[in-house]
Amino acid sequence: MKHLFTLNKYFAKYKWHLLLGILCVSLSKYFSVLVPQTIRKALDFVFEKVEANKNAEVQLSDSFLDLYGNEIMLFSAKLIGFSILMGIFMYLMRQTIIVMSRLIEFDLRNAIFSKYEMLNYQFYKVNKTGDLMSRITEDVSKVRMYLGPGLLYGINLVSLFIIVIFAMYRVSPTLTFYTLIPLPFLSISIYYISRIINKKSELIQEQLAKITTVSQEVYSGIRVVKSYEKSDKFNTFFDDQSTIHKKKSLELARVNALFFPLMILLIGLSTLLTIYMGGVLAARGEITPGNIAEFVIYVNYLTWPFTSIGWIASLVQQAEASQKRINEFLNADVEIKDDGLESNTIKGKIEFRNVNFHYKESGIKAIDNLSFTLNQGEKLAIVGLTASGKSTIAELLLRTYDIDEGAILIDDKNITKHNLSTLRRSIGYVPQDVFLFSDSIYNNIGFGMDKIDPISIENVAKNCAVHEDIIGFENGYETEVGERGVTLSGGQKQRISIARALIKDPKIVILDDSLSAVDTKTEKKITDFLETTLKGRTSILITHRMSSLTSYKNIIVLDKGKIIEQGSHTELIAKGGFYSDMVDMQKYEYTAL
Template identity: 35%
Template sequence: MMSGLSHVNAKEPPALPPNSAPTAVAPELTQQLAPHEVLIASLALDLDDDLHYAPGLLALTAARLLVQHPTDHSWSEYALDSDLTLEYRDHAGVATLELRDAKHTLSRWHFTLEQHRAARRLIEDFNRIRDGRVRDPSLETTCPTCGGPLAAGDECPACARAVHTPPSTWTLLRLWRFARPYSRQLISGFLLTLAATAATLVPPYMTMPLMDKVLIPFGNGVPIRFDLVGLYVGGLLGAAVLAWALGWARTYILALVSERIGADLRTTTFDHMLRLSLEYYGGKRTGDLMARLGSETDRICVFLSLHLLDFATDVLVILMTATILFVVNPWLALVTLLPLPIIAWMIHVVRDHLRHGFEKANRIWSEVTNVLADTIPGIRVVKAFAQEQRESVRFRDANRRNLAVNDRVNAVWSLFTPTVTLLTEVGLLVVWGFGIWQVSRHQITVGVLTAFLAYISRFYTRLDSMSRIVSVTQKAAAGAKRIFEVLDHVSSVPEPVDPVRIDALKGAIELSNVGFRYGSRAVLEGISLDIAPGEMIGLVGHSGSGKSTLVNLTCRFYDVGEGAIKVDGIDIRALAVADYRRNVGLVLQEPFLFFGTIGDNIAYGKPDAGRAEIVAAARAAHAHEFILRLPHGYDSLVGERGQTLSGGERQRISIARALLIDPRILILDEATSAVDSETEKEIQGALDNLVRGRTTIAIAHRLSTLRQANRLVVLDRGRIVEVGGHDELMALKGDYFRLYQTQRRQIEIDEISWTPAGLEREA
């Protein structure tokens, strides 16, 4: 049983506060234990009574609860009596555990939510020992920290992904994954670059004999040998034409490849994004995600096709030139290359500075698009409250920040290029000076000096363009990082490694001890419910009581934090996500219609559905007739920029959509809340058709909508408080009764003030 402690430790994420690792106090704990006393569970306390960070420990053995107080590190113990209880609660990220006997509180301990699971485990063990129960054998196959099913090798997939590792900084190299399919083209492109570069280096070499064998002798009175001139000038022309042809071929090939790499990157990222859970979308803003997919991939593409290619050429030119120069005259070559290290050092220094700048500029740019993404969809609210000025100021501010950041970056890198140019000029002077001195001492010919000057002007232009690569590489790397941030994001709804195959479900749903939290707020706790195939459950409760979260968990938009949801006895985390969702039909409060025809929208979940099926589904959803009344019938365009439909009509289309896939499990999430009671009556018929024979979980604001439900489940602040039929719950005179009464009064008020009779009475 000693494994209790080590087990918990092993499963905890590595990023522990320095003061919360139980290992730090473990030797002290061993001293506290009696010879044969074994540790069953432990919990690292990391906050003292005043909620300041301080390490402490809570340890449970078979006979007592041991505590090392965070404040003064003293130990106390509590023998496990039958009247002791441990009370857990948390608020704003701080959890509190209270030990009570029948009459009063004995002690109270605080810790951060990092220890939340260890605490749950400790409480479970505490209750078990106190009540004299043995450990539940099913616990052995479930993860000790989160209660999810264990994969092979005792590893919990849910806990393994909680490890927080940042993506590597060598992000651009990771683009290789997308380049590999094109390695043949890339290699031929590289060979062409090599050849083209070599060809461009021929002309300066030709100046050497032109100078020494033609022009200098002419100056000394020897007539010009036109045969030699023809040969050399012909060589110049041939080299130029060759360089042109090769350059064209390599640019074309590499541009094609990089465009394809960019497209692959985009589609892969989008595919990955689609697989991410709703949790990811909840925390991201549309503008930011769109910027990542659109402009960042484009930037990477331009980088690959233009800048990287240029850079490769630059490096080749420099290497080849340096070789030629050394072969011709090592001393002059050495002097010529002198400024090179200085420039390389400059590039290195500026690189870091620029990268941060560009990363920052990217983030600020997202801020600019975020203002747009906020304002344009909410334009009705903006106009209704006459806040155009305020949004304009917000946009202007975002732009101003963008300018400020860019100004700072530009200040650095605008200085950079001229400095390189200056160094180039200085380098030329050095070559002139040293070259003339060498000519005067007859160490080199005038031809060699002219060749050097011709080479070096090319050489330094290359360095100049290489300096530009610094900024574009950093921009592309920053872009790649943001792309890989999306790609590296593991879906919090992971596909099981070895999914259980299902054909058709019967539709039995079993929720056992389900818990879920958003950040530090517990939304659901200890939800247990068995739903028989074909049964209709109505979820009732105030807003914020956890109804929507519960259906989101059932749809597996999120994974449960604790406990398990089983369908036909199989944990839904063990099923392939798409397989499972194919069996779930969903009708939402705000039906979303994609741009396309009504027929396409109905067939969204089953694209291969025949026309007869679509019509049948629409008919059952009471949508057939109004669709036929539209000028283009089922071919009418809807969605953004399409035909405008009323809320009730859109809802009926979405009901038809759910009917068409014929799911065993049906989720109605406030399906009738957005429409008035008149329209609700119209939809109700469609809903009745939909619900028939399917396991249904329905959330409805109007309790009257749930009259068909077999059982009503009343939720309050994340817990089930009542379960039963309408009459049963009314007789109970509890939460449901109160909800019902409130609503009936509300309806009466509405009716009095809106019906003609009501108006008369008011008059």
């Protein structure tokens, strides 16, 4: 239970819900016990009168109602009254405890979500998206089952047990003993059956997850699947997996079918024993016939809670396992923290001072003793072969990762001493692999903004040379993109994500190979815009295309995380090294086209 104890703080938070809930459960049980007692009194009353009638000279059967109608009406009114009171408190117990469980579920889900947002990139590399999703959905739901129904039936069981046993004991300890004998067997067998049911359901869930994963993959990669003519292979696979799913589901259905008959059998045995023993005791005059009827109702009251012991036990077990998984993530280290630093405005000077960095997950040393300075408003181009560490520089500036050695300074202050969200808000970053949300183009461009207006969206789209494309779509800016929307070309996606970065009016702009799918003319238009409108911003352009760098005075050539050449375009050409070789190669490629 140790993992579920972490939820105690929520119980403390909602203690009034909980306490009121317990009160309502007890009151509801109290009134429910008054029902069989009233029935017993009514029956005994009737028996008594009938008995008296037998010896009477005048037969009373016809005038029975006339004589005793008022008493019988009173019994009925009591029965109805107690039942209504019981119902009202039952309603209130749900309103308190189930509501509490929903409130805690809400809190818990939010706690997990905000934790997810704080966790760094590495965490997302190690943990699969499906796993993250299932912890915030399924696991939270399982914990909710413990907090709501689990707790409710638990309290229900305890209070009912105390109240009913007390009432039974007062009538006859012997009969109480006999009535209770079969109940533990009921609990134990239900516990075992529900364990089997749970195990089988889990297997079915796993099988379903397998089918879902494969289907998802096939649908996302449908073009590749179709072009490689692999539909048949997936069909067979799907068929096989579905057959396994069907077999397991049928097994579950068989066990489930056993559940109710077994329950009814055990309840029947209990009732039988009560009637038999009750009869014996009534014959001896120890109890009245009305007591037998009262006990039969008690047995029926107790069977469901006793059945639910097994069910509650397995609920608690599952919730414990789920909460363990949730705690694993809730207690995961947040490596990059804000430490509650005050936010200050960032001007945009960047300095790398002997920076070393390696990726923990692959052990690759991506940045090797790297130093460079970029004053506010200056532009820098970074070129180099793939895997030379260009994108890593961008990630380090955004503090997706923290460096091993050296220092990164922003405005002459260590990057770790800047407020993290201010830092990230000040950087307009266009990552290498563009990602657009399944939303309208309008919202995709305005993503980073608290407030957006159509005019600035349109302006930025114009400057990023994508406005014409957008108004060419049927729904214009309201066009849905992403999974369910229109398919955009690579270049269109790139320009939309540049617009998304630039609309923030960032102090620092980083374009990571963001123009690779755009033709040279459009590229020129965008870089011109960066130069004129974004004057005064510090910009880093990571690119493969040297032809766009002719005006650059500061170019870094990277190789294995080290600077191998640095200078202006003309200087580097004159030097005749790696850079000029690359320029030559690209010229050749273009003329060859």
